Amino acid sequence: MRIGVDVGGTNTDAVVMEGTKVLGWVKTPTTPDVTSGIVAALKGVLEQTKVSREEIDAIMIGTTHFTNAVVERRRLMETAAVRLGLPATECLPPMVDWPPDLREAIGDHKYLVHGGHEFDGREIAPLDEKEIRQVAQDIKKKGIKAIAVSAVFSPVNPSFEERAAEIVREEVPDAAITLSHEIGRISLLERENAAILNACLGELAKAIVASFREGLKEMGIEAPFYLSQNDGTLMNAEYAEKYPVLTFASGPTNSMRGAAFLSGVKEAVVVDLGGTTSDVGMLVSGFPREASLAVEIGGVRTNFRMPDVLSFGLGGGSIISTDPLRIGPQSVGYELTTKALVFGGSVLTATDVAVAGGLADIGDPGAVKGLDKGLARDVLDEIQSMVDMAVDRMKISAEPIPVILVGGGTILVSRPVQGASEMVKPEHFPVANAIGAAIAQVGGETDRVYSLEKISREEALAEAKEEARNKAKGAGAEEETIKIVDVEEIPLTYLPSNAVRMRVKAVGDLTIT
Amino acid sequence: MRLLYPENVEDIALGAAVLGTGGGGDPYIGKLMGIQAIHEYGPVSLLSLDEIEDDDLIVSSAMMGAPTVMVEKLPKGDEIIRAFEALENYLGRKIKATMSAEAGGLNSVTPLTVAARLRLPMVDCDGMGRAFPELQMVTATLYGISATPFAMGDDKGNGVILNTVDNRWTETFSRSIAIDMGCTALIACYSTTGRELKEWAVPNTISLAEEIGQTIREARATKSGVVEAVRGVVGGFQIFKGKIVDVERRTVAGFARGEATFEGIDEYTSHTLELNFQNENLVAILDGEIVVSVPDLITVLEAETGEPITTEGLRYGFRVVVLGIPCDPKWRTPEGLALVGPRYFGYEIDYTPVEERYGRQSKES
Numbered sequence: 001m002r003i004g005v006d007v008g009g010t011n012t013d014a015v016v017m018e019g020t021k022v023l024g025w026v027k028t029p030t031t032p033d034v035t036s037g038i039v040a041a042l043k044g045v046l047e048q049t050k051v052s053r054e055e056i057d058a059i060m061i062g063t064t065h066f067t068n069a070v071v072e073r074r075r076l077m078e079t080a081a082v083r084l085g086l087p088a089t090e091c092l093p094p095m096v097d098w099p100p101d102l103r104e105a106i107g108d109h110k111y112l113v114h115g116g117h118e119f120d121g122r123e124i125a126p127l128d129e130k131e132i133r134q135v136a137q138d139i140k141k142k143g144i145k146a147i148a149v150s151a152v153f154s155p156v157n158p159s160f161e162e163r164a165a166e167i168v169r170e171e172v173p174d175a176a177i178t179l180s181h182e183i184g185r186i187s188l189l190e191r192e193n194a195a196i197l198n199a200c201l202g203e204l205a206k207a208i209v210a211s212f213r214e215g216l217k218e219m220g221i222e223a224p225f226y227l228s229q230n231d232g233t234l235m236n237a238e239y240a241e242k243y244p245v246l247t248f249a250s251g252p253t254n255s256m257r258g259a260a261f262l263s264g265v266k267e268a269v270v271v272d273l274g275g276t277t278s279d280v281g282m283l284v285s286g287f288p289r290e291a292s293l294a295v296e297i298g299g300v301r302t303n304f305r306m307p308d309v310l311s312f313g314l315g316g317g318s319i320i321s322t323d324p325l326r327i328g329p330q331s332v333g334y335e336l337t338t339k340a341l342v343f344g345g346s347v348l349t350a351t352d353v354a355v356a357g358g359l360a361d362i363g364d365p366g367a368v369k370g371l372d373k374g375l376a377r378d379v380l381d382e383i384q385s386m387v388d389m390a391v392d393r394m395k396i397s398a399e400p401i402p403v404i405l406v407g408g409g410t411i412l413v414s415r416p417v418q419g420a421s422e423m424v425k426p427e428h429f430p431v432a433n434a435i436g437a438a439i440a441q442v443g444g445e446t447d448r449v450y451s452l453e454k455i456s457r458e459e460a461l462a463e464a465k466e467e468a469r470n471k472a473k474g475a476g477a478e479e480e481t482i483k484i485v486d487v488e489e490i491p492l493t494y495l496p497s498n499a500v501r502m503r504v505k506a507v508g509d510l511t512i513t
Numbered sequence: 514m515r516l517l518y519p520e521n522v523e524d525i526a527l528g529a530a531v532l533g534t535g536g537g538g539d540p541y542i543g544k545l546m547g548i549q550a551i552h553e554y555g556p557v558s559l560l561s562l563d564e565i566e567d568d569d570l571i572v573s574s575a576m577m578g579a580p581t582v583m584v585e586k587l588p589k590g591d592e593i594i595r596a597f598e599a600l601e602n603y604l605g606r607k608i609k610a611t612m613s614a615e616a617g618g619l620n621s622v623t624p625l626t627v628a629a630r631l632r633l634p635m636v637d638c639d640g641m642g643r644a645f646p647e648l649q650m651v652t653a654t655l656y657g658i659s660a661t662p663f664a665m666g667d668d669k670g671n672g673v674i675l676n677t678v679d680n681r682w683t684e685t686f687s688r689s690i691a692i693d694m695g696c697t698a699l700i701a702c703y704s705t706t707g708r709e710l711k712e713w714a715v716p717n718t719i720s721l722a723e724e725i726g727q728t729i730r731e732a733r734a735t736k737s738g739v740v741e742a743v744r745g746v747v748g749g750f751q752i753f754k755g756k757i758v759d760v761e762r763r764t765v766a767g768f769a770r771g772e773a774t775f776e777g778i779d780e781y782t783s784h785t786l787e788l789n790f791q792n793e794n795l796v797a798i799l800d801g802e803i804v805v806s807v808p809d810l811i812t813v814l815e816a817e818t819g820e821p822i823t824t825e826g827l828r829y830g831f832r833v834v835v836l837g838i839p840c841d842p843k844w845r846t847p848e849g850l851a852l853v854g855p856r857y858f859g860y861e862i863d864y865t866p867v868e869e870r871y872g873r874q875s876k877e878s
Contacts, residue, residue, distance in 0.1 A: 088668035088695075091546055091590030091626070118695040119582045124668070152586050187584045189545075393817055395832075449581075499696075501581060 001055045003045065004438025005038055006254060006431070007063040010275020010317050010333050011408055013434040014041035016049045020261075020439075024049035025431040027408060030334040034065060035211040037334075042219060053220050057512045060437040062228035062254045065208050066201050066244045070102070070298040075207075077146040078107035079200040080139045082132075082168070083192065084115030084151035084160050088124050094150070094192055099299035106200045109144060111135045115160045116152030119499055120451040124152055132164050136171035147177045148199040150192040154181035156449050176202040176242075183245060183304075185447040186501060190294055190303035197300060198245035205244035209237050226510070231305045232257050232287065232436070233443035233507055236476055245304075248297055251433060252279040252309040253288055258436030259404040260286040262426035268402040269391050271417070272432065273409030275317040276331035280390040281309045283404075305445070305505075310394055314386050316409040318350040320379055327382055341367045350412055353379045360411040380414070388418040395419060406432035443485075443507035444471025452498040460502060461487070468506040477508030514564055514634070516556040519548040521723055522622060528725030529621035530821035531743060532718070534810045536793035537618015537644030538580040539823070542587060547625030550590075554629040560610060561637050562716050565707035569609035571636060572600060572704050574627050575620045577648070577665070577687065578697035580825075583619070592666035592699035593627045599672050600664045600701050612636040612710075614651055614703060616718035617644030617793075617810075623699075635719070640703065642715035642841040643810050646768060646792040648687060649680035650853050652843045653703045656713040663687060664701040667694035715841040721747075729819045739819030740834045747812075749838035750871035752797055752805055753786040754779055754816065757831045768792055773827045775835070786835060788813070790824040795858050797835060805837040806855040808844035809867040812836045837867040 001023075006013045007030055015025040026044035031037035038061065046053070069075050081094035094110040095103045113132055114125040139147060147168055151160040158181040165177045178199040184191025212225055226234040228250040235246060255272040259265075266286040272279045282289040288307035295306040313329025317336040320327055332339040332347055339345035341352040342363030348371075354360045356368040356376045391403055400421035405413060406429045416423050428435060446467040450460035465484055472482050486505040517525075526540035526547075533540075551557060565571065574593050576583060601608055608631075611624045616639035628635045640651030648660060660683040663675040673690055677683045683702070691698045705713070728746050732739040744751060755775035762771035770791045777784040787798040794811035796803050805811050813822045816832040843849055845866065851857065854864050 085587070087589045087670070089587040089589070090668075091549060092542070092587050096549060097545055116586070118586065119579070122695070124586070124695070186581065188587060189542075189584075499579075 001051055001057055002438045003042065003056055003059045004434040004436070005041060005059065005061045006251065006433035006437055007034055007038065007061070007065070008251065008274050008433070009064065009277070010315065010331070010336060012037040012041045013431040014045040015428070015431045015434040015438055016045050016051055017435065017438045022428050022435065023051065025428060025434065027430060029337060034063070034208070035215045038212065039215045039219060042221070056221055056223040058223050058510065059216065059221070059225040060228060060234060060440055061212065061225060062250050062433060062437040063208070063247060064251055066204065066247050067249065067297065069201060069204055070197060073102055073105045073298070075204045076106050076200040077203050078109065078144050079146040079148060079196055080109040080111065080144045081192065081196050082111045082113065082135055082147060082149045082164065084113055084127065084149070084164055086112050086114040086125060088116065088152060089188065092189065095196065097189065097301060098193070102298060102300065106196070107144070109139070109142065115164070117157045117160070119153060119156065119449050121157055127160050127163055129167060132167045133171060136168040139168070140172045145172070145175050146199040146202045147172070147175050148180065148192065148195040149177060150180035150188065150195055152188060153449070154179070155186050155447050183243065185303050185503070186449065187303050190301050193300050194245055194302040194304060197297065197302070198243060201244040205241050209241045213237065228254050228437045228440055230307065231443060232440055233475070234440045234510060239475065248304065249295070249306045249309065252281055253307045254436030254440070255279065255406055255433035256281050256283055256288045256307065256436065257439065258432035258434070259283070259406045259426065261435060261439050262428055262432055263404050263424045265402050265404060265424060268404050268424070269394055270404045270406065271387060271391060271413070272407040273315060273405065273412060274407050275315045275336060275409065276313070276333050277311050278314045278387070278390070278407070278409065279309045279311050280394045281307055282394050310390050312386065312390055314350070314383060314412070316349070316351040316412065320348045320350060320353060322375060325378060325382065327379060327386070350379070350383065350409070354411045359414045383412050384415055387413055391417050392419055405429060441507045442472060442475045442477040442510050443505060444468045444473070444475055444477070445503070445505045446471065447501070447503045449499055449501045452500060457500065460500065464502040464504040465506070468504040472506040472508050476511050478511045479508070482506050482508035514558050514560050517551070517559050517625070517635070518556050519551055522547045522551065522625060524723045524726030524730065525719060526622050526726065527729055528722035529616060529618055530823070531725050531747065531812050531814070532616050532621070532642070532722055532810065533618035533644040533821065533823070534793045534812050535790055535822070535824040536646065537615060537620065538576070538583060540619050540622055542583055543576065543619045543622040546588065546590070547622045547629070550626045550629035554632070557625055557628040558634040559637050559719060560634045562711050562714060565610065565636060565710060567706065567708040569707040570604070570606050570704060571610045571612055571707065571710050572597065572608050572701050573614040573640065574611050574624045575614045575700050575702070576623050576697065577700050578691050580619070582696035586668070586695055586697055588697065588699060589668040590626065592668060593701065594630055595670070595672055596664035596666040596699055596701040597627055597631060599674060600662060600704065603662050603674055604704060608633065610634045610636050612714070613639040613719065615639055615641045615644050616715070616722055617641065621719065621722050636710070636714070637719045638710070638714035638716045639718045640713070640715065642718050644793050645853060648684040651703065652713045652715055652841065653705065654680045654852060655843060655846065655848045656709065658703055658705050658709060658713060660702045662704065665690060665694070665698045667698055713843070715843070732819065740814050740816065743814065743819055744836055747836070747838045749810070749812070749836040750867055751834060752837045752871070753777065753784070753799065753835040754781050755786060755833065757827055757833065760827045769824065771824065775833065778832065788835070791858060792824065794824065796855065796860055797837065803860065803862055804870060805867050806860060806862065806864055807858060808840040808849065808853045810838035810840060812838060837871060839866060839868055
């Protein structure tokens with residue numbers, strides 16, 4: 001038995017699954033401390049399905065904690081960025097392209113030291129242990145506990161990052177150190193940015209993981225828990241403490257994977273209508289289409305494998321202002337069940353209008369009886385056109401394509417979306433994201449440049465595949481189930497030397513013991 | 514004369530990607546370097562060609578190497594300064610201004626670093642009016658201007674000065690040296706006088722890039738037709754609107770060659786466009802017939818956002834508009850076509866200017 005949990009801005013959802021069967025689900029309000037909301041959802045769903053705590057094999061949690069922390073610049077640690085690259089890279093120091101307020105929020109501590117590699121594995125400069133030790137001592141003096149280490153071409157040769165980390169750890173034993181090659185891909189600034197974001201989230205990650213652990217323990221659940229990553233795979237608690245940044249954008253990925261699973265449709269546009277925002281994405285062969293450009297998080301460019309998602313401020317909790325007519329982006333969020341008119345509150349929300357328009361029967365319909373019929377119609381028309389437009393932007397051709405509606409806010413859409421070949425509202429649609437979390441696999445990815453002067457293309461590809469498999473295994477995949485799901489080969493251009501960049505991804509089923 | 518501030522650099526870099534015709538390298542790093550240099554040393558003055566004295570010495574500055582490496586091993590910052598100093602020593606003359614060898618892509622903004630640091634003005638022109646894959650493919654070559662003495666520098670402090678019998682040899686040697694330098698190098702080349710430059714340069718291309726960038730930015734903000742606005746600024750023609758259905762890539766002698774196939778949408782439904790590229794887009798083939806070819810510019814824009822898509826960024830499923838843009842008239846001479854025409858890239862066709870085929874349709878629409 002698996003339990004999938006999705007923590008959104010408005011609701012925390014939990015679902016119990018046995019194999020591919022959904023046994024039951026609940027939706028509860030997200031709480032400011034997050035964990036108590038998760039506990040409430042778990043309690044609710046166990047009660048509903050009569051599943052005992054012992055029957056649970058694993059709990060998969062998708063959470064927006066870490067994205068929110070960066071966006072809101074809250075609970076971030078002072079972080080030192082150490083880059084091995086001198087004499088190269090000096091003109092663009094770490095965090096050079098960050099929004100100043102975020103850079104200030106983590107202290108703007110940056111150090112450039114000698115080292116790094118060329119594309120073909122030669123050293124740019126030898127590693128200078130003394131120099132790194134001095135940097136480490138300075139970091140210690142400043143009392144900084146979060147450190148991101150990056151080195152030029154570390155995805156090709158990680159040894160300098162690893163050695164630098166050893167030295168730093170000798171000087172600052174209690175520091176949490178993030179190595180860039182473990183997170184990002186080739187492209188120094190974006191990978192380094194991801195590593196720094198990861199480092200500054202270290203304390204929060206520990207606190208969140210501890211509070212999950214605590215919450216589950218209080219409930220008497222001994223099953224291991226996992227966090228959803230942005231590529232639709234899982235990581236265990238220890239890994240999540242170390243790599244919180246990998247949870248970024250996992251929410252939309254989960255709902256799209258869940259939508260594909262529930263509907264059986266593999267090529268479609270998925271519209272996930274939440275409480276505060278809605279996400280629209282394209283499913284290609286059952287997986288979210290990946291963003292092709294660098295993805296910004298809180299104003300910082302990163303180069304993760306992120307889903308290509310269009311988000312806009314429409315949800316069940318969207319606040320409606322009437323003069324002039326405006327829907328969102330402000331939302332009552334998790335306070336929907338106290339602030340909306342149908343729940344006895346005093347704020348006009350999208351949900352109230354849906355009830356007034358007869359699209360849903362929630363709360364007390366009497367509370368919206370007096371609502372102007374013309375206004376209700378205008379609001380619902382506007383909502384429909386917002387969704388139509390978003391779907392049209394994400395579609396890959398003018399040809400009609402299935403549109404899958406999921407999420408708690410689907411009550412807002414009653415008419416067929418323009419350009420849809422069919423409208424699919426699968427069973428259990430309100431909790432597609434939690435289901436996406438529950439069905440997730442574990443994976444491993446490698447991204448390296450190979451110089452084809454020493455080895456053949458086939459050997460390089462075999463090596464890359466082996467590395468991806470090993471990483472998947474390390475993440476907890478059952479060895480027999482590991483499959484290579486993606487191979488991307490990019491020749492290095494403009495130069496006659498034969499070098500190629502290989503990106504390989506492997507996934508497998510989670511080992512459940 | 515006017516001053517370039519960071520916000521101008523943003524626009525130039527965005528517009529340069531349109532002029533890059535799919536190649537030229539991502540301007541992001543060059544843009545950051547330019548902005549950083551302006552923050553530290555103050556704004557850069559941009560001079561129009563007619564503000565240059567006839568006897569002034571002007572030198573082009575550029576980055577050379579593999580774009581994939583450039584985003585990983587960032588420059589030290591003073592490579593180009595040392596290359597300029599080495600060149601001044603060698604020539605025994607002061608350099609009065611710098612310029613971009615290539616207004617398309619990364620090298621549109623590369624000269625800002627040396628301009629800011631050495632307080633040299635940058636001239637509003639370039640040697641291509643677009644991007645091309647090889648170093649000798651500049652209008653300077655057509656006017657007998659030598660790429661050499663050619664100075665290149667790396668992050669370690671190495672400097673090399675080349676003297677070659679022609680610009681193609683400069684290309685050959687400099688590329689081997691660039692590999693040894695770690696696949697990236699900063700170069701100073703095409704020393705020229707103001708008098709010569711007024712003859713050979715493609716004028717006002719930095720301003721053009723800026724205007725394109727500004728147009729994209731403003732059209733996005735007002736949610737008006739980005740692609741149509743860009744087409745208006747560049748004086749180009751819409752060749753196709755479609756969805757990418759196939760992309761094939763291979764490496765030939767260090768160049769990324771390949772083909773992309775587009776399936777038509779809207780008024781192009783049931784038509785197919787094939788795009789052949791070698792770093793930059795070379796020819797566009799509509800239903801089996803070549804309709805636009807080098808040296809005219811072929812640019813692929815994302816249909817909604819107007820984001821220029823590079824040949825490396827072509828992916829299945831993108832909805833795009835393909836534009837054909839007339840090249841500088843210097844490229845349309847027999848000498849120009851011999852250097853960068855379709856036959857140089859292996860297409861046995863005669864070059865037809867894009868406006869001859871599309872001019873009339875465009876006026877009707």
